[in-house]
Amino acid sequence: MNIIQEIDRISELFKEDVIKWRREFHKYPELSNQEKQTSLRIQKILKSFNIKFSTAAQTGVIAEIPGGKKILGIRADMDALPVKEETGLDFASENQGIMHACGHDAHMAIALGVMAVFSKIKNLPFSLRAIFQPAEESFPCGAPRMIEEGALMGMKYLIGFHVWPSLKIGTFSVIKGPVMASADRFSIQIKGKGGHGASPHKAIDSIVASAHFISEIQTIVSRRSDPQNPLVISVGKISGGDAFNVIPEQVEILGTVRTFDQKQNILAEKNIKTILKGIETGFRVKTYLKYEEFVPSTYNDPLLSEKVIDILSSCFGKKSVITDEKPSMGSEDFSFYSRLIPCCYINIGCGKSEYFNHSSRFTINEGCLVSGIKAISRILWEIGSTESSSVHSCWKKRQGE
Numbered sequence: 215m216n217i218i219q220e221i222d223r224i225s226e227l228f229k230e231d232v233i234k235w236r237r238e239f240h241k242y243p244e245l246s247n248q249e250k251q252t253s254l255r256i257q258k259i260l261k262s263f264n265i266k267f268s269t270a271a272q273t274g275v276i277a278e279i280p281g282g283k284k285i286l287g288i289r290a291d292m293d294a295l296p297v298k299e300e301t302g303l304d305f306a307s308e309n310q311g312i313m314h315a316c317g318h319d320a321h322m323a324i325a326l327g328v329m330a331v332f333s334k335i336k337n338l339p340f341s342l343r344a345i346f347q348p349a350e351e352s353f354p355c356g357a358p359r360m361i362e363e364g365a366l367m368g369m370k371y372l373i374g375f376h377v378w379p380s381l382k383i384g385t386f387s388v389i390k391g392p393v394m395a396s397a398d399r400f401s402i403q404i405k406g407k408g409g410h411g412a413s414p415h416k417a418i419d420s421i422v423a424s425a426h427f428i429s430e431i432q433t434i435v436s437r438r439s440d441p442q443n444p445l446v447i448s449v450g451k452i453s454g455g456d457a458f459n460v461i462p463e464q465v466e467i468l469g470t471v472r473t474f475d476q477k478q479n480i481l482a483e484k485n486i487k488t489i490l491k492g493i494e495t496g497f498r499v500k501t502y503l504k505y506e507e508f509v510p511s512t513y514n515d516p517l518l519s520e521k522v523i524d525i526l527s528s529c530f531g532k533k534s535v536i537t538d539e540k541p542s543m544g545s546e547d548f549s550f551y552s553r554l555i556p557c558c559y560i561n562i563g564c565g566k567s568e569y570f571n572h573s574s575r576f577t578i579n580e581g582c583l584v585s586g587i588k589a590i591s592r593i594l595w596e597i598g599s600t601e602s603s604s605v606h607s608c609w610k611k612r613q614g615e
């Protein structure tokens with residue numbers, strides 16, 4: 215039996231365990247930066263396979279299987295969302311108002327499955343590190359803290375993955391280059407002078423000024439930015455005022471900027487400032503802006519991604535690998551890793567489901583757990599056991615058949 219067959223055989227062997235792990239994570243979801251029980255569960259499973267680990271970023275776990283010099287990594291996020299589950303599953307969330315609605319329960323189970331598989335393979339030609347990372351969904355996000363605490367130390371390549379309900383089981387999507395957008399966050403205060411709704415001339419109306427500001431920032435996208443270079447500016451929250459007949463003194467506006475290109479973030483910030491200056495002059499208000507980089511854009515290293523596409527196509531067939539999906543304007547803190555070392559972020563088919571990630575009815579077909587373990591394990595084996603060769607052992611096996 216060659217090693218690929220062995221990987222497949224062991225992956226199948228752990229099928230029941232992996233489903234059990236995933237269901238347990240699903241039943242007891244925890245919010246970002248509060249993944250205490252989740253972290254303990256991961257540690258317990260790692261211990262049962264005699265896999266060494268350390269903790270980082272409070273609830274994060276870094277596990278490693280020693281082998282050859284080259285260190286390869288996988289990353290799984292651990293947090294759930296403040297969503298009230300409506301799936302009706304037997305193992306639905308028991309933590310009121312919290313749900314694994316993004317599939318991070320599956321990510322942890324897949325990563326543990328991959329570690330379990332490689333813990334059974336003797337004389338591993340590479341070392342394998344799994345990063346179980348807290349707080350992907352919320353700020354402060356976990357990736358930068360995991361990096362600060364050494365998660366990437368000495369690592370050559372890192373593979374990230376997400377279960378994807380629009381793809382069938384056994385299919386994967388891999389994009390070369392930018393995969394997900396950056397997300398900046400802005401908060402603005404527009405201060406005027408409160409007054410009676412019946413006497414606007416005696417007040418300085420922060421609401422009218424805000425309305426103009428919100429409309430005008432859309433012209434940054436439509437009139438000031440290159441239409442070939444994606445840019446999204448969205449306001450997600452406005453708050454101000456308490457009564458129908460009172461002009462409030464202050465309005466607060468929160469929003470986000472999404473791009474694939476840092477020049478676009480700079481353009482957006484600069485123009486928001488310019489528009490605010492104009493609003494100050496035109497409406498006699500004072501404005502205060504806080505503009506923060508929240509998450510950079512996620513970048514798939516083209517060479518590594520090409521290899522991953524080759525490996526998946528050779529092992530699962532060309533039709534199983536979708537390479538022409540458009541990058542998403544959503545963001546992902548995997549980006550922090552992808553800024554530092556060659557990374558590849560893969561979508562693993564878990565559908566098809568009509569409910570998408572973050573829906574209170576989001577579910578996965580659990581067949582994606584074993585197909586994910588097989589795919590990630592094969593990628594790791596091929597990359598870890600060959601040196602920059604584009605010929606893979608399962609490809610060789612196919613040719614020999």
Ligand SMILES: [Zn+2]
Binds near residue numbers: 351
């Ligand atoms: Zn999510």
Ligand SMILES: [Zn+2]
Binds near residue numbers: 316317318376
């Ligand atoms: Zn997610």
